[in-house]
Amino acid sequence: MSQFGINIMFVGGSFLIYILIAIWARAGSTKDFYVAGGGVHPITNGMAIGADWMSAASFISMAGLIAASGYGASTYLMGWTGGYVLLAMLLAPYLRKFGKFTVPEFIGDRFYSKNARLVAVICLIVASLTYVIGQMAGAGVAFSRFLEVDSTTGLIIAAVVIFIYSVLGGMKGITYTQVAQYVVLIIAYTIPAVFISMQLTGNPIPALGLFSTHIDSGMPILDKLNQIITDVGFNEYTADIDNKLNMVLFTLTLMIGTAGLPHVIIRFFTVPKVADARWSAGWALVFIALLYLTAPAVASMARLNLMTTIYPDGTAAEPIEYDNRPQWVKEWEVTGLIKFVDKNEDGRIQLYNDAPSFQAEADARGWKGNELDVNRDILVLANPEIANLPGWVIGLIAAGGLAAALSTAAGLLLAISSAISHDLIKGSINPGITEKGELLAARISMAVTIVVATYLGANPPGFAAQVVALAFGIAAASLFPTLMMGIFSKRVNNTGAIAGMLCGLAFTLTYIFVYKGWLFIPGTANLADTPANWVFGISPLSIGAIGALVNFAVAFAVSNATEEPPVEIQELVESVRYPRGAAQAQDH
């Protein structure tokens, strides 16, 4: 069977499973649609959170980022997992006890203000929509690489599949398909990693292989990697970095942003009890860690494999001849994601760091510039080919990449559409809407959201690449502090919360826009986005943590200058702190 046939079989087979699950898990009520009936087991929920959380970025891009910058990229590993500690202790159990359907609903009730709810809805939609564009675009890329259709066609196929299970099943359909998607994506990620770890270190567990001995050289694998890449002018893989303040703030922004992202928070509304919300945060992190502990191993081993492919006889000898390049390099050249230019016309591939510090040695060796350009995103996708694994593993990777993109997209789409149908339509426009009417409204908003996201995925606006800064900055600076104060303070009132959210948001957006351009329109940046220009060396990616501080400070100052929240609100805060009665709370 051809590789194309195998890919079709794996991807088609996984899609068939998702659709069958969707038919089985149809939503009959708004409670089914928004919170999967509130009866999801904590381990099931943990697995669904894992798939919901691990996006195309985690599956495809993260290992590539780590491979490129080594220790410095640990920020992503810690930032995207440490948020679950905050969720488990500061938000999830109490929001579950509150027992409603959406994040803006809690903010609106706790701060007794429709305006607060509206600000929360806007933050939620902007953060989630920017995030979903990346998922849709990622799914389109995976389709075009593995199924040989153009990426718009691929995107439409992906949208139809998501449409079927999310419009039909809402949160219930999404939860159970996410469990299947988690299984697909974790198997797809782990199998090539195990093979590569076996080949390089003899250790079948990649996370342990990372700190084991490299069979060919007898050195620890990280030592070997450091040696090879420093020989051709790159920084040491494990080297410490100078700007620790920025690394701390970037990690913190990713952590509190993770805890504040609504599509993750609403998953904790689906479990039966407060105790289950705590357990499912733990299980979620276990399932996430299975991939996150493997990713750094994949990163370093793939980088080492790439270097030894180019320099088969060591870095002191001449690199490989272009005509002798391996098959996987040829295949990825077709996609344009690997580019070769023979600058010194010697027929060999020189891969090295084109920096002034290495100029003298490059000149001495007759090198006229780095000749190989490898897109970071192909690392995980090309992994099975680099390690010469059989065709079915490639098919599995295709299904896994799509599972990661689709599951995250569906979770985000549900967060957006429930904010529209529950917070805007039922909350503001038509409070008297019937249960049946609201369910229909929820399905229509879901359908409309999918169409908008598909359109934006096919025609990504110029700022799609800046999504990380924007989504995490907004969640960190606006939603997380407001939710936390709503639970841990009885003194913060409506005026304080709104002022805090708006100031945190304005501060964060301003800092991002100054360096990235206003509304990301090219040419409107006030300062070039370089470390020399950053205030105290804080990059725009890291500013959300400071924005959160601004939010806290403003909210407390304004609240203390204005009147206390009414007694019934203080009682509401009391009630979310104690688990008893959570089961009843949800039947509203």
Added chain:
Amino acid sequence: MSGHSYDAEKYWKANLRLIFGSLIVWALVSYGFAIILRPMLAGIPIGGTDLGFWFAQQGSILTFIGLIFHYAWRMNRLDKQFGVDEE
């Protein structure tokens, strides 16, 4: 459950203490060992690099998992002890 009883207050204080302790560990392994204190741990070798690198790429994640399960276990016990659980 009356929100203002003596026991309820004690329950909430115990929760806050547990959260505070957990977050100290949370910050210590990630911002501490993995980033700021890494140079101090540079003398402890582990598989071709130092302990700080291990905390940055694996150790902190494993600690986070331990922290959440510990918190869930302790809180579920506290819920029962103070009679605020859901049974």
